[in-house]
Amino acid sequence: MGRARQFAIFAIVAVVSLAAGYAGWRVYQRTQPEQCYACQRPIHAHSRTVATDKGGTRLFCCPACALSEQRQEGKTVRVTELTAFLSGAKLSPDEAYVVKGSDVNMCAQAHEMIDADKRPAGVYYDRCAPSLLAFAQEREAIQFAREHGGTVLPFREVAASYAK
Ligand SMILES: [Zn+2]
Structure with a gap:
């Protein structure tokens, strides 16, 4: 696997986990009074x-x-x-x-x-x-x-x- 490709995969994983974390935080926020x-x-x-x-x-x-x-x-x-x-x-x-x-x-x-x-x-x-x-x-x-x-x-x- 080339460097560029490795970096692309890393970037995608990072973005996906950030989005998941943000979504989770939003749900948490909504459930708080x-x-x-x-x-x-x-x-x-x-x-x-x-x-x-x-x-x-x-x-x-x-x-x-x-x-x-x-x-x-x-x-x-x-x-x-x-x-x-x-x-x-x-x-x-x-x-x-x-x-x-x-x-x-x-x-x-x-x-x-x-x-x-x-x-x-x-x-x-x-x-x-x-x-x-x-x-x-x-x-x-x-x-x-x-x-x-x-x-x-x-x-x-x-x-x-x-x-x-
Ligand atoms: Zn008040």
Whole structure:
């Protein structure tokens, strides 16, 4: 076998094993629950929020957490994608409506379960509160607020109020 041929075989083997390794890593990544960039809570599929800051694209557990990041860190955080609470579908922040301060907060519930036996029950600051849930249609948001409380607002208005 000539040198060139040996090298070609070596190269093919190397590329194939790299590809296999990458595929395996992707599968591993997909099976891990996604974590919030800011609070490390597992991300609930129906409140997943994507935002960008100077460092790049970040995943957040909910819109409230992403907007808190902006307020606390003084960072310019721009929400680029929301998830419809009812359907789990991706939503554009420009068209979405949110219910603010309802009795449903996917993040705080997960948090309380973890802390239930370690901390006394009580009100403490939570970056994911007041809860913000996104809806594709204003009427869906109004219906939800009727059952769970909270205020219906266009997402843009809420984002602007956090920016101050
Ligand atoms: Zn979070």
